[in-house]
Amino acid sequence: MSQPLLEVTSLRKSYGALAVTNDVSLKVFPGQIHAIIGPNGAGKTTLISQLSGQLAPDSGEVRYDGEVITHLDMAGRVRRGLARSFQLTRILPGLSVLENVAIAVQARTGSSFRFWQVAAQERALNDEAMACLTEVGLGPQAMRLARTLSHGEKRQLEIAIALATKPRLLLLDEPLAGTGPEEAEILIALMLRLKSRVTMMLIEHDMSAVFQLADFISVLVYGEIVAGGTAEDIRNHPKVREAYLGEEEEGT
Amino acid sequence: MTQTPSQMPAKGDPRIRIALCIFACLAIVPPLLSLVGLDYYTSVVTRMMIYAIAALSLDLILGYGALVSFGHAAFFGIGAYAALFLQTRGITDFFLHLAGASLAATAFALVTGAIALRTRGVYFIMISLAFGQMAFFFFISLSAFGGDDGMSLSRATLFGQELLRSEVTLFYLVLVILVVIFGFLCRLTRSRFGRVLIGTREDSLRMEAIGYRIMPYQMAAYVISAVICAIAGVLIANQLQYVSPTLSSWQRSGEFIIMVVLGGVGNLVGALAGALLTIGLEEALARFSEHWKLWFGMLLLAVVLFSPGGLTRLVERVSGRITGKGDDR
Ligand SMILES: Nc1ncnc2c1ncn2[C@@H]1O[C@H](COP(=O)(O)OP(=O)(O)OP(=O)(O)O)[C@@H](O)[C@H]1O
Ligand SMILES: [Mg+2]
Numbered sequence: 001m002s003q004p005l006l007e008v009t010s011l012r013k014s015y016g017a018l019a020v021t022n023d024v025s026l027k028v029f030p031g032q033i034h035a036i037i038g039p040n041g042a043g044k045t046t047l048i049s050q051l052s053g054q055l056a057p058d059s060g061e062v063r064y065d066g067e068v069i070t071h072l073d074m075a076g077r078v079r080r081g082l083a084r085s086f087q088l089t090r091i092l093p094g095l096s097v098l099e100n101v102a103i104a105v106q107a108r109t110g111s112s113f114r115f116w117q118v119a120a121q122e123r124a125l126n127d128e129a130m131a132c133l134t135e136v137g138l139g140p141q142a143m144r145l146a147r148t149l150s151h152g153e154k155r156q157l158e159i160a161i162a163l164a165t166k167p168r169l170l171l172l173d174e175p176l177a178g179t180g181p182e183e184a185e186i187l188i189a190l191m192l193r194l195k196s197r198v199t200m201m202l203i204e205h206d207m208s209a210v211f212q213l214a215d216f217i218s219v220l221v222y223g224e225i226v227a228g229g230t231a232e233d234i235r236n237h238p239k240v241r242e243a244y245l246g247e248e249e250e251g252t
Numbered sequence: 253m254t255q256t257p258s259q260m261p262a263k264g265d266p267r268i269r270i271a272l273c274i275f276a277c278l279a280i281v282p283p284l285l286s287l288v289g290l291d292y293y294t295s296v297v298t299r300m301m302i303y304a305i306a307a308l309s310l311d312l313i314l315g316y317g318a319l320v321s322f323g324h325a326a327f328f329g330i331g332a333y334a335a336l337f338l339q340t341r342g343i344t345d346f347f348l349h350l351a352g353a354s355l356a357a358t359a360f361a362l363v364t365g366a367i368a369l370r371t372r373g374v375y376f377i378m379i380s381l382a383f384g385q386m387a388f389f390f391f392i393s394l395s396a397f398g399g400d401d402g403m404s405l406s407r408a409t410l411f412g413q414e415l416l417r418s419e420v421t422l423f424y425l426v427l428v429i430l431v432v433i434f435g436f437l438c439r440l441t442r443s444r445f446g447r448v449l450i451g452t453r454e455d456s457l458r459m460e461a462i463g464y465r466i467m468p469y470q471m472a473a474y475v476i477s478a479v480i481c482a483i484a485g486v487l488i489a490n491q492l493q494y495v496s497p498t499l500s501s502w503q504r505s506g507e508f509i510i511m512v513v514l515g516g517v518g519n520l521v522g523a524l525a526g527a528l529l530t531i532g533l534e535e536a537l538a539r540f541s542e543h544w545k546l547w548f549g550m551l552l553l554a555v556v557l558f559s560p561g562g563l564t565r566l567v568e569r570v571s572g573r574i575t576g577k578g579d580d581r
Pocket of ligand 1 (some may be wrong): 041
């Protein structure tokens with residue numbers, strides 16, 4: 001296999017006595033969708049936050065594309081191509097859908113210390129933003145105010161914003177959370193389409209989506225990776241059945 | 253669901269038209285007043301416009317950057333004291349006063365901003381208040397400038413001439429500066445920089461996740477805002493021909509906030525209208541009743557309760573109902 005795009009080594013983070021990330025090591029290879037599953041409170045979001053630079057780990061190392069980025073801030077990581085989405089949607093509600101994306105294009109094309117030229121009239125920004133919106137299927141909504149979008153559309157917008165940063169690795173924190181079946185289908189199709197271009201780390205509770213999308217699955221329980229493998233491996237892993245799938249199996 | 257996606261105010265935006273109407277009305281105030289023999293009121297309207305400049309400066313950081321500065325009057329005072337200082341040193345040129353005030357305001361903003369901008373929300377309010385009070389007590393300690401009584405000064409010279417002795421000349425100078433600053437801020441808030449500033453207001457974590465380091469943008473906005481407020485300070489020193497620490501009291505900072513909130517934050521026209529209205533009402537109500545502050549407080553409460561977006565939102569909603577466009581938010 002090729003060099004990993006992301007390599008996490010012995011990452012640790014505790015809140016007081018609670019070890020939320022407990023000696024986590026994993027590798028994400030280019031072109032893969034690497035899913036992280038685990039029960040509520042397992043530390044999935046906390047892990048993503050450390051990978052994206054929002055939170056500093058207590059110890060351990062994060063290596064991206066061969067470079068140690070453990071102490072790089074969020075903006076620095078985004079510029080290197082490491083983008084994230086949030087579990088609770090974070091968009092710029094008072095701006096138009098197009099501007100939400102254009103502002104991300106603007107971040108990596110030229111200085112933003114320009115005080116006179118009207119940004120909304122910059123063709124290059126708008127065209128590229130529009131391309132991202134079209135890609136996620138939000139083209140027709142471009143002129144709407146972002147806060148007026150439906151929940152599923154906001155999820156799509158968040159991915160469009162991330163795409164506009166030209167990511168090589170996308171960290172997606174429960175992109176399907178709170179969406180209805182139709183909205184989820186749109187988002188799953190979108191992730192499948194993106195797969196050829198962008199490597200993804202996907203946190204998701206929806207197991208059918210995970211089994212459908214993921215090339216590799218890591219199972220996180222109480223901050224520890226207890227198992228890792230393909231969908232097939234994970235389905236049959238005794239520890240996973242016990243810790244995570246147990247409830248589901250009982251139901252059927 | 254039709255909604256203009258621009259970062260207001262845009263071309264053809266009703267708010268720009270309102271602003272142009274306001275400026276046009278202001279321009280004919282002096283001849284009109286002298287026609288009816290009420291020349292005295294010219295200086296009242298001058299004062300209204302000076303406060304409008306200060307309110308616009310606050311709207312830039314409060315309305316567009318969600319930085320609620322409760323110490324903004326510090327910059328008002330800094331501008332006024334800079335003018336006084338230069339005047340006592342024999343430097344009477346108005347433009348040099350503007351330059352001196354801008355330098356002093358920039359220095360104070362860089363130092364206080366470096367600390368205050370590390371905080372958010374209520375903490376920013378408290379720290380900006382503390383810095384405002386620091387400036388206030390500093391001015392009180394200046395015994396050479398009259399301590400807490402303050403000191404009178406003569407008006408600055410323009411191109412070596414004592415043109416500003418005339419209330420009408422001063423009026424038009426202030427009007428021109430007001431229009432220029434308004435136009436500048438309109439462009440600024442629609443520029444790349446303005447867009448980033450608005451982004452930090454909407455969700456600063458989202459902006460960081462897009463790849464922005466937001467502190468430099470906030471600092472730049474803070475400094476620009478400080479300089480504009482200091483310019484208003486130079487003007488008020490000239491208008492009143494008197495400078496005292498009360499120019500930068502915390503009540504004054506509160507008054508600036510009230511003006512912006514009353515008019516509606518984050519669209520410039522609101523701040524403009526809010527300031528004109530606040531000072532205008534102050535004059536009118538003070539004549540009409542000793543308890544004008546109570547009446548004014550009740551009016552403010554009504555606006556905040558019934559039209560949270562301030563007067564600009566109220567106007568929009570009413571005109572929207574008339575044109576049948578309806579409410580969009
Ligand atoms: N700032 C914090 N201070 C203290 N404890 C925290 C903090 N943030 C998270 N935790 C705790 O860390 C644990 C892991 O939280 P995290 O949000 O990473 O879980 P998660 O796997 O994303 O859960 P979910 O599936 O519900 O999103 C939880 O027990 C949570 O209460
Ligand atoms: Mg989570």
